[in-house]
Amino acid sequence: MxxxxxxxxxxxxxxxxxxxxxxxxxxxxxxxxxxxxxxxxxxxxxxxxxxxxxxxxxxxxxxxxxxxxxxxxxxxxxxxxxxxxxxxxxxxxxxxxxxxxxxxxxxxxxxxxxxxxxxxxxxxxxxxxxxxxxxxxxxxxxxxxxxxxxxxxxxxxxxxxxxxxxxxxxxxxxxxxxxxxxxxxxxxxxxxxxxxxxxxxxxxxxxxxxxxxxxxxxxxxxxxxxxxxxxxxxxxxxxxxxxxxxxxxxxxxxxxxxxxxxxxxxxxxxxxxxxxxxxxxxxxxxxxxxxxxxxxxxxxxxxxxxxxxxxxxxxxxxxxxECPAIIPRCMWEAKPYKGTPTQLKLPLSFVYIHHTSSPSEPCQTFPECAAAMRAMQQFHQEDRGWDDIGYSFVVGSDGYMYQGRGWHWVGAHTRGFNSKGYGVSFIGDYMTTLPEAFALTLVRDNFLSCAVRGAKIRANYTVHGHRQMVHTSCPGNMLFKEIQTWEGFK
Incomplete structure (x- = not known):
């Protein structure tokens, strides 16, 4: 396209x-x-x-x-x-x-x-x-x-x-x-x-x-x-x-x-x-x-x-x-962060898995995924009053991860735990279906090991679903069942 x-x-x-x-x-x-x-x-x-x-x-x-x-x-x-x-x-x-x-x-x-x-x-x-x-x-x-x-x-x-x-x-x-x-x-x-x-x-x-x-x-x-x-x-x-x-x-x-x-x-x-x-x-x-x-x-x-x-x-x-390819903020046309970001104290101990729910359909191309990122950032900044898109990273069904707040800044993804781990969200609603197999691989096999090698998360990291920390159905029933099979899940 x-x-x-x-x-x-x-x-x-x-x-x-x-x-x-x-x-x-x-x-x-x-x-x-x-x-x-x-x-x-x-x-x-x-x-x-x-x-x-x-x-x-x-x-x-x-x-x-x-x-x-x-x-x-x-x-x-x-x-x-x-x-x-x-x-x-x-x-x-x-x-x-x-x-x-x-x-x-x-x-x-x-x-x-x-x-x-x-x-x-x-x-x-x-x-x-x-x-x-x-x-x-x-x-x-x-x-x-x-x-x-x-x-x-x-x-x-x-x-x-x-x-x-x-x-x-x-x-x-x-x-x-x-x-x-x-x-x-x-x-x-x-x-x-x-x-x-x-x-x-x-x-x-x-x-x-x-x-x-x-x-x-x-x-x-x-x-x-x-x-x-x-x-x-x-x-x-x-x-x-x-x-x-x-x-x-x-x-x-x-x-x-x-x-x-x-x-x-x-x-x-x-x-x-x-x-x-x-x-x-x-x-x-x-x-x-x-x-x-x-x-x-x-x-x-x-x-x-x-x-x-x-x-x-x-x-x-x-x-x-072995690391995933990550599309930088400038390429999905992110708006500037509002205010002054808070720096994370690395390495972190947790990774929190989410789904976006809305948009509910996975994005299959870069233009679709970039549009979804802009829409999420607008909702988070204007409707919820946050400083930026809440997630640390977002996973598309186009073969790429997208930079949200990234490796170094505290996000707004898991209330009460934002400074303790990264929030990684899959674009789509995964109550009854799973993300594409390659999208799961990007996170399970590439992102997590890459973050350990780069000293972003500890080798004994813990993976949680969003619902374990907050009263929510996120990351969807099927995706939550899937991450229970991942190394580090507790």
Whole structure:
């Protein structure tokens, strides 16, 4: 679903008019890119054009994907304005003002960097998975021998190009460069668009890392789409069709779960245990063997390189694969807090489970969930006279959690106990039905363990239903029966 007020008009104008970011009419929304890509699909390989415009052209990328083709000097079906649009998207960078460039707003309310996304698609289209490492990159003490090499020692060790050009290289480098300065940000943060209806500028919420949330989203999507393309037989569907199915449709091959709002779960399902760390090690080995990047490894011993890969993958897994994706307040257009919030004293000991009751129907898309969040905040602030939406976090049926008062501020969710725990509410009425299975998983398996690792709640936390603390039917009979099976329920 497009978030523009007039999707067709906005995209149509955007194809013919381009001004600098923040001043133009071409919206930085995935639907705009899909429209351009669909125009190009009939004429050339879009990923080749993307690389010609500056995507994935490092020495590392050229080794794994081949030499980047030159961008066609003139394409009668692509205006200079459209080429400027694509060129802008292919160069991911963060300005001193914390405006992140090379990113697009998605229909699901998240933001994706185009560079790693296109790199993964290119690797998938080429079927470039296992590429032999050059002899100078091999370090026997660092490379785990594969079973095939034990049987056939003459077979070369390989690197999976799909993981390397999307996430493995950047993950390893980010943590390698941060080693001398432990206070340096390694991953994140998320950011805010100036408008969810007319997105033109995306500003980060804190100091930037090499791996912003948008970059990681792009990398995960690049792996998922690249893997999908690599196993498809020729002829493949046009790239525009692929992007539309994944970002704005029913999912790849009609599978509703194979779409961007389930990227974390789908990446985990694709990635075997230990594979990512292995690919980070091999990416660092390749970088160390390439002339342009070899100086990065001056004074870095083998044990340190292994430690960097291990730490990088562990922290990445904790933060982006095992924790739930949370939509920040700015994206659902929260109104400001009234008055001065009271800070929680962490870690907390309790989590209180709620259902909203009203709205009674689960929200299935970002626009629906964002509207429900705004409606709840308005009711809580104007009708009940509270300072803000009462819940700490809210769970949609779109694959995401939504930030209410968040991790640090006392809520208004469980009278008499607001300072003792977080209030987590499922959108919908769950007297006779249960939330979607994936929504339950987000809280039971992801949110609770994530909160423990982040020292937000104690390891021996207690889960209560709202009705245990206050005279109410909340969180509904079926949901209350469900949470009684959860670890920590008392």
């Amino acid at each position: 497009c978030l523009t007020k007039s999707p067709f008009l906005s995209v149509l104008l955007g194809l013919f008019i381009w001004l600098e970011p923040g001043q133009g009419s071409l919206l930085l929304h995935m639907n705009s890119m899909i429209q351009v890509v669909e125009m190009l699909d009939e004429h050339l390989t879009v990923t080749e054009l993307a690389r010609g415009l500056g995507c994935c052209d490092s020495e590392f990328d050229r080794f794994l994907l081949g030499k980047a083709p030159a961008a066609p000097p003139d394409l009668p079906f692509l205006s200079q304005e459209q080429r400027s649009f694509l060129r802008h998207l292919m160069k991911h960078q963060v300005q001193a003002s914390l405006v992140e460039q090379g990113v697009l707003l998605l229909p699901d309310g998240t933001t994706v960097a185009v560079g790693p996304l296109m790199a993964g698609i290119e690797a998938g289209l080429q079927g470039r998975r296992e590429i032999p490492l050059p002899p100078e990159a091999l370090e026997p003490s660092l490379v785990r021998t594969e079973p095939s090499n034990q049987t056939h020692p003459e077979l070369p060790l390989t690197i999976d190009a799909l993981y390397a050009v999307t996430i493995a290289k950047d993950l390893g480098v980010a943590f390698l460069l941060a080693q001398p300065n432990e206070s340096q940000v390694r991953m994140g943060p998320n950011g805010c668009w100036d408008s969810v209806y007319e997105p033109q500028n995306f500003t980060l919420l804190g100091p930037p890392s090499r791996l912003t949330d948008a970059f990681i989203n792009g990398a995960l999507d690049g792996v998922i789409l690249g893997a999908h393309l690599a196993k498809q037989a020729e002829p493949r569907a046009p790239l525009g069709t692929l992007l539309r199915e994944y970002y704005a449709g029913d999912g790849l091959a009609g599978d509703g779960q194979a779409r961007s709002n389930f990227r974390r779960k789908n990446f985990v399902e694709l990635t075997e245990a230990g594979k990512l760390e292995e690919q980070v090690v091999r990416s660092l080995l390749l970088l160390r063997a390439l002339p342009q990047t070899a100086p990065l490894f001056s004074g870095v011993g083998n044990e340190e390189l292994l430690a960097v890969a291990s730490q990088a993958v562990q922290e990445f897994t904790d933060a982006y694969l």
